[in-house]
Amino acid sequence: MNHHKMPIVLASVLSLLCLQAAMAGELLPSIAEERAGSEASEVFASTPETTPPWPARPLMEGNWQDLPPEEFAEVMQKIRHHRAAPSRYLIRRNEWSVPVEPSRLRRLPLACYDNVALIEGELEIPGVQSGVLTFLSHDRGITLLNGQRGVEQIRQLNKWNRPQLTTPEQAVTYLKFVIGTMDPGDGNFRVLEEAQSLDWKTDEDRAAHAHLEQAIRPVTMTKKEHDWIGEAIIQYKADLYRAELSLSLNGQPNMLDDQSLGSNLPIKVRRFFEWVRYDAW
16 A cells, blocks of 8 residues: 555544444534524525526535525524534534524435435635535434544434445445545545546646546445455545545445545635535645
């Protein structure tokens, strides 16, 4: 294995999934101010036919869909219920410092879980780069995916909603979800599956790195004995890697090998403001 920084960081974060001791603290910080269902309808009614691009690519690639007004209101109700619940430390409405609420929501059902969906909301913050907030919607409410605690949050979810990893689709979905949630503190990871997954600074940069785009392929997973084995193209900050990974049936991923494809590339990377994620050079 090549000992670049990304493989070392990724392997370290992946290993945390198998720890038995849970981290202390509340898993569900607050998300947004209260919003009435009728207001959700007004937001969608005023949305133009051609909607502007999101300020960040999704946490993971997949068939994302914008929520219609009635489902928007349902998700916001779950947020209100969560924020009103007591916390061991503070009232949850005081735990998140960005005083705005999502202007729109998009959803990706996670085939690797029973009735769990990945939800992202766009936050337009006056005077600050607009961004995206990511959380899970499930039978017990919502879970905000805070980057540096993402691995612990997945471990807690797996305790009561065991990942379903019997098909290649479920294994691929879970692997992309786990890797996309990880944030070691200096920028998180992203699994790439198509050439259009990268945003280059200029057309000249794209042309000069055409060989990298040609190397990007959808994640593949093959069952071997009791594990899934697969290959993925992973972006870590402005670097690209081809990684071979294994995934056990209980949801523990491990990195087997890696190859550096390019470093310090002129591409957009994920950045954060408070809990909010956005893409920037």
